[in-house]
Amino acid sequence: MPELPEVETVRRVLHKHLPGHQIRAVQIERPKMLRGQSKTTFIRSLINQKIVKVERRAKYLIIRLQTGSLLIHLGMSGQVFTSGGKKPAVAAGSVLPDKHTHLRMRLDKDFLLYGRDPRMFGRYQYLSPEAEKDFFFGMGPEPLGKHFTPEYLFGILKLRRSSLKALLLNQKVIAGLGNIYTDEALFQARLSPFLAGENLTRAQTLRLHTAIRTILKKAICARGTSISDYLDPRHKKGTFQQQLRVYGQEGNACPACRTLIRKTVLAQRGTHWCPRCQVS
DNA sequence: CGTATTGTTTTGCC
DNA sequence: GGGCAAAACAATAC
Numbered sequence: 001m002p003e004l005p006e007v008e009t010v011r012r013v014l015h016k017h018l019p020g021h022q023i024r025a026v027q028i029e030r031p032k033m034l035r036g037q038s039k040t041t042f043i044r045s046l047i048n049q050k051i052v053k054v055e056r057r058a059k060y061l062i063i064r065l066q067t068g069s070l071l072i073h074l075g076m077s078g079q080v081f082t083s084g085g086k087k088p089a090v091a092a093g094s095v096l097p098d099k100h101t102h103l104r105m106r107l108d109k110d111f112l113l114y115g116r117d118p119r120m121f122g123r124y125q126y127l128s129p130e131a132e133k134d135f136f137f138g139m140g141p142e143p144l145g146k147h148f149t150p151e152y153l154f155g156i157l158k159l160r161r162s163s164l165k166a167l168l169l170n171q172k173v174i175a176g177l178g179n180i181y182t183d184e185a186l187f188q189a190r191l192s193p194f195l196a197g198e199n200l201t202r203a204q205t206l207r208l209h210t211a212i213r214t215i216l217k218k219a220i221c222a223r224g225t226s227i228s229d230y231l232d233p234r235h236k237k238g239t240f241q242q243q244l245r246v247y248g249q250e251g252n253a254c255p256a257c258r259t260l261i262r263k264t265v266l267a268q269r270g271t272h273w274c275p276r277c278q279v280s
Numbered sequence: 281c282g283t284a285t286t287g288t289t290t291t292g293c294c
Numbered sequence: 295g296g297g298c299a300a301a302a303c304a305a306t307a308c
Contacts, residue, residue, distance in 0.1 A: 001286065032304080059287075075304075076286045119305045121286070162298065171288080179286065228285090228307095268300075269286075 002074040004143070004176030005219035006230050006238065007059050010080055013233045015054040017084050018063065021107040022050045028124070030102040033115075035123045045126040046070060046105075057136055058175035068128045071135070075121030081114040082233045118229075140174045143212050148174065154205040157197035164200075164208070165193035166267035177212070180225055180247045183272045185211045187246045192278045193271050204280075218243065246272040 002010070026043045028034065034042050049065040056062065061080070063070040072080065081096065096114060097104055103115030103124050115124060127135055141147040153174075160167055167173050168182040177185070186193050189211035191204060200208070224230055224238030227248065231237060241248075245255050250263035250272055259276040 003287095035304095073287085075288090077306080117305095118307090119285085121288090121304050123288095123304095160297075166298085169287085270284085 001076055001178060001180060001225070001227065002078060002230060003059060003178035003181050004056075005181070005216055005222075005240065006224035006232075007056050007061055007074065007176075008220050009223045009232050009238065010074075011054050011056040011061055014061070014063070014080065014082065017082055017111075017233075018051045018107075018113070019053050020051065021109070021111050023047055023065075023105055023107055025106040027104040028102065029104070030120065033102045033117065033120060033122065033124050035125060037125055042124070042126050045128075051107075057142070058139060058171055059178070060136075062127075062132075068126060069132060071123075071125040071127050072115065073123045075117060075119065075123070077119040077229055078115070078117040078122035079229070079231055080233050081116065081231075081235065082112065084109070084111045138172055140170070140172050143174055143176055143216055148209075148213075150202075150206050150209045153209050154200070154202060157200050157205060160197035162197060163193060163267060164191060164195050164197060165269065165271055167197045168212075169267060169269065174212070176216075179269050180227075180244070181212075181215055181219065183247045184245060185215045187272075187274060187278060188215060190277050192280060193266055193273050195280065246274060248272065 023046050026046050028039050028042060031039045045068060049067065052064045052066060054061065054063050059073060061072040100118040101114050101116045105113040107113060141152065156173055157167060164186060165182060168177050189207040191208060219225060219240045222238055222240035222243065223232060225240040226237035227241050246261050249261045252261050254261055254274040254277060257274065257276050259274055261272055262275055263270060263272050265271065
């Protein structure tokens, strides 16, 4: 379930290894992953291009090329694996590429890059320099960036009647939060996920702003959350699952007050909260 | 075999 | 025309 911290972890690993490499061959096994873009256009756009750097916007990986970029969204179960020199892309005991490996790229110096996605909720896409401007238009600020201020958050929540849960998941409000970090941030801020944005006080907004940034920074430090299948490009698990306080903790005691953590559906998502700590 | 899982896009209502 | 909610969509594990 890659959200901002997982995608950022993947970005950092890729950025360490990929820049300077040239793309020699591209295979795409499941054209559906291209979301309508033609396979030939995709391959023709990538081939012989040199990778300049690897960036991230929201939950999107941007592998920047000399001309345009390769955009990767990991969806729910997406993984990117690389290997270079003597290091295999294949973890000991695993079989790669397998039937879920939809993207295979050979770079120079026998460097490999695989895209794997069992549920195929993710996407691979080539973006021309012009297309990229439109693609991210209207997306909310990066929560760890300078545009995400308490004033911005207060201003945008004030206008909205939706629940905090729905608003934090809305990428036009804030970019990069998913289900796990939304629930964790609301718990840390001691705010009910049911609370409407417009009812938030300045003090509560400040708490939420701090909580979002703190949780994301901690999760990046922990290299993300590996609950079911998330792995970084070198097959390394994250460790933030050890620090989850509400997500997946239904029926367990709240770490702050020992009340049992509850779970319900809100904004069409599984939502975890402490009914005592998160009352308003 | 129905249910749960999630992020993005689409649809239709107000 | 924008906010909002719900559905659609992608596919698998259990």
